[in-house]
Amino acid sequence: MVLVVLTSGCGALFYPTLPTVRDASTSELAGDWTGPDGAKxxxxxxxxxxxxxxxxxDWDFDEGWGLTGTGTWQLVKGGSGQTIGGAPAVQVSITNVTGQIQRPPRDIDEWTTEPFAPIAQYTWEFGMERTNEGxxxxYLAGDPDxxxxxxxxxSDRPTLAPR
Incomplete structure (x- = not known):
């Protein structure tokens, strides 16, 4: 007997397995971080x-824009993004956009050079991983598949609490 399973579109079976941390604390995450292309x-x-x-x-990264602004962050028990989907996540919601840049295209990316419309607010969901550096x-950029x-x-040195 042969079983054939047909799927269509982007399904959960196609997404990569991502690192997950279930015991992160807000004190462990508080601080200054540096992202791609010198983002803060x-x-x-x-x-x-x-x-x-x-x-x-995800797909927004391919548009080639970057935001500057302020808002709030929190740890959420289960992320809502397709690729973070259900794992604990750091949710950063920027509700006061104070600047927006259009990044130039790079050979390794498929960023557009078309100006992107102004963005009033945006929310990221960062997954978490423990590495040798802590x-x-x-976050995920590009095609979710x-x-x-x-x-x-x-980019800062956290103060370790005495044990």
Missing amino acids: VILEGDGRAEVRNLGGE LQPY APNLYHLER
Whole structure:
């Protein structure tokens, strides 16, 4: 007997398995982070957030824009994005956009050079991974079926609590 399964569109079976951290704390995430192309993400301990020239997630990244602005962040039990889907995530919501850039195209990307319409607000969901360097948030850019994974690198030195 032969069983044939037909699928259409982008289904959960096509998404890559991503690193997951289930025990992250807000104190572990608070601080200054650097993203692709020198972008900055600042997560304050009180839930305030700031981003500087950070590009969008998934397909939005291919549009080639970057945002600067302020808003809030929180840990969520289950992300809502197609690729983070259900895993714990860091949700950063920028509600006060103070600047927007259009990045130039690069050989390794398929970014457009067309100006992108102004964006009033945006929400990212960062997955998390533990590496030798410690906790690292990441986000996915490009086609959700074959995404590029971009880690945020800590650019400040967290203060370790005594044990």
